Amino acid sequence: MIDHAQHARNFTANAERTAWHDDALWFVREKRDKATKLIPEWEELREQASQVKMHMLSRLDHYLEEFERNATARGIQVHWAEDADAHNRIVHAILERKGVKNIVKSKSMLTEECHLNPYLAERGMDVIDTDLGERIVQMRNEPPSHLVMPAIHIKKAEIGDLFHEQLGTDAGADDPKYLTEAARQHLRPKYLEADAGITGVNFAIADTGGIVVCTNEGNADLGTSLPPIQIHCMGMEKLLPRLEHLGVFTRLLARSATGQPITTFTSHFHGPKPGGEMHVVIVNNGRSAILAKPEFRRSLSCIRCAACLNTCPIYRRSGGYSYGSVVPGPIGSVLSPAMDLEKYAALPFASTLCGSCTDVCPVKIDLHDQLLAWRKYVVKEGYLDKGKARQMKMAGKLLSSPTLYRTASFLSKGMKLVPRVLLYNKKNKWGMERELPLPAKRRFRDLYRKRPRS
Amino acid sequence: MSRETILASIRAALPPGQALPELDNFGLHYDDPIQQFITTAEAVGANLQSVDNRGGIAAAVQAFLPGASSILSHVPEVPCKNFTRDADRDPHAYSDLDLIVVEGLIPVAENAAIWVPDSQYDDHAAMVLTQHQVIIVRASDLVDHMHQAYAKVAAAEVPRFGFFLSGPTKTADIEQSLVLGAQGTRSLLIIMIRDESTSTI
Structure with a gap:
């Protein structure tokens, strides 16, 4: 079982670093606030996004089939993966068939969830994560600590040391501009050498059969426009019914994530390049089980903007790794127990239930209600920490x-x-x-x- | 097999039907969409040059990057330099490209994004491998927000590839310090043609 409290204790042992982390996240939360206040209809927009997602979930089978039909008609090869293992086998088989050795991958929380990188590495393939933050954590053999800013927990001096060691930058140099340029020079040959590109999927569109990927660095575009094979891995809840719905979601995503009016790249892929292959892998991996639970199914509306992480007083002061799950923060604390309640039983308690996560969520997921609902399951299944259970029992007697x-x-x-x-x-x-x-x-x-x- | 298993597990779990909301663009409208676009474009790191008509394009490109070592132009007003248009070229060759010049179809006032589908260039790779980029837009094509923009995109045949571009590439992955020119374009010039009566595409 993940002991969030113990991990948090280790993190907060360094008070200066905890405050630095807290401030960095709060800075992003404030940028989000400023961006949303420029949109008078922000609340209506959230409501509309929430309703579109709930509608999509209520007809998910229909929209998945519609997507498959339209994508196939455009020459896209659609695959279905029941779980992480099936996902990895499908991706590997596509690459294996073409003798692929070098792969560039842009950010994808789904491939993190499926542990695709180690799976491919064990089979002799080289996967380079190309998002700068992800490349940094990959070089450190760490997972991302945040959904949108994977290296938010690392200081620039540490990145300077890492790059000095692995990329030969000047010792002691920690200027972000200099380090970013070094990463650019390091990554460019990787794109040119790549035999295949893999990306995640921000949105899939049922009525056109295409997918949309959002980045600021352009790395998904660099990774897919050069090699003949492109693979896009998506959780099955990423669907939108119609192309026009992107109008709602592209207005919400970047503003909620970083306070930008939109990501630099919002790239729409609707078919393979001439002579190339385009694959979309649709993954379940426990999502239909969440769909079956009325009190938790709204969590499938998540667009991974990480606004709930940035605002959470626990996440900000305990760091992404304290959750011990691929998706950290409030959304991770409702998604992870659905995957493995015993392992993640402590996560629903990593919250003050202040409700700030629910307030900032662009698709109106009732996060703090779901955290509370998970606590009831944890107690019912007997996974509650014994000391806490004893106290709760006493308090219950007293108050009743x-x-x-x-x-x-x-x-x-x-x-x-x-x-x-x-x-x-x-x-x-x-x-x-x-x-x-x-x-x-x-x-x-x-x-x-x-x-x-x- | 997986497909049927997945669809069956979804059907067994479906929530009660919920109606799709009517799309609404909330009546958002800028009094001065041109100024809104310009202010936002500059805020996201783009350079902006207004010209009265297409006659001003060549000079604006020249002033933006006078020392461009190579230019791949997709507009008649700007000649190519050390590069020729070749739709069948191996995309890797674009790694030497210094500047690309293209037309954007739908500029959006609220976020300075510009819809640039693959009808506007020979190869998607050239658009991201190039060091610098010029996108030409017409003020008369401006829409206020993304709802209008997607209504226009949906009205035409959806291209095999197309993107909304907003500013040059950027990252803040190192201690939240914004760095322009992360991996793709280092800088972007948007040329806005103000006089619609003389514009032709």
Whole structure:
């Protein structure tokens, strides 16, 4: 089981770094706020996006078949993968058949979820992640710590050292412009040598049979326009019914993600290049099981903008790796338990339930309600931490009995007389790293009874 | 086999039907869409040059990149230089390209994105391998927002490839510092033709 609290403790042990991380994410959250305030109809736009996605999910089988039909008519080869393993086998078979050795891949959380890179590497293929942030974490043998900014947890001096070691940049150089130029020079030959390009999919369009990929660096375009084979891997919930729906989602995505008015590239692929092959792999990997759960199915509307990560007080102060899941943050804490409840039982508790995630979500996923709903499942399945379970049981008894509650509330008047060691110990998790508030001098009950009556 | 399994598992899990909302463009309208486009284009790192008519294109391109080592032009006003148009060229050859000049079809005021489908250039690869880029748009083609833009895109035959481009490539992956010219185009000049009466494409 992932111990989020322990991982978070390790992260916050470095107070200076925690504050730096917190500030970096908050900076992005503020940029998002500024961008959304320029759009008077922002809230209506979110509502429309939410309704389009819920409609799509209610007819997902129909739209998947429509997409397949239209894509096939355009010469695109459509594949279906039941799980991560099937996805990897399909992608590998396509590449194997053509003798592919060198692959460039632009950002795709789905291929992270399926662990495609190690699968291909074990079979003698070389996969280069081309998004700068992803390339940085790949060079460090780390997974991304954020959906949109994979290297948000790394300082520029560390990237400078990494590039000095692996790309031969000047020792001690940490100017972002200089380092970005070095990455450009490092990546360009990789595109030119590539035998195949792989990308994720931001949106697939049922009525045209095409897919859309959004980047700022142009790396998905570089990776797909040169080699003869292009493969696009998509979670099956990425569908939109009609091309016109992109008007709604392209207005929401980048503003929610980084505060940009739109990504630099919004690239629409509707068929293979002359003499080339274009493949789309549609992946289930547990999504139909989420669809079957009424209280969680809205999470399939997610467009991976990461606004919920940037605003989350827990994510900002515990870092992406503390979640131990491919997708971190609030959205990861509702998606991951659906994959493996026992392993990810702690994640629904990595939240204050403040609801900020729900407020910023461009497709109106009820994230904090889902986090609460997952807590009930965790308890029901017996995965709740024993100490927490004991406390909850006691609190439950106390709060459900008026007599017990009154007695406790009367006794709590004496709390300031209780020795600290009794309140602040390992058994009382709520007293750890927190000062318990002293009870008010006069209880509400007393005030109410003594209220002036007319 | 996977296909049938997946579709069956979806059908067993489908939520109750929910109606598709009517598309609405919310009546968003800019009083001065040209100014909105220009301000936004500059904010996303593009250079912008307004010209009165197509006669101003050549000079604007020359002023933007006087020392261009090679030019691949898709407009009659600008000659190619050290590069010829060849639709059958191996796309890798575009890695030597310094500047590409193309026409954009739908400029969008709200985000300075420009719809550039593959009818406007010989090869998608040239558009991303080039070091610098010029996109020519007509002010009379401006739309306010993406809803209008996609209505126009959907009205025509969807191209095999097409993109909305907004500014030169960029990244902020190193400590949130914005760097223009990440991997594709280092710089972008948008030439806006203001006088629609003399424009011809």
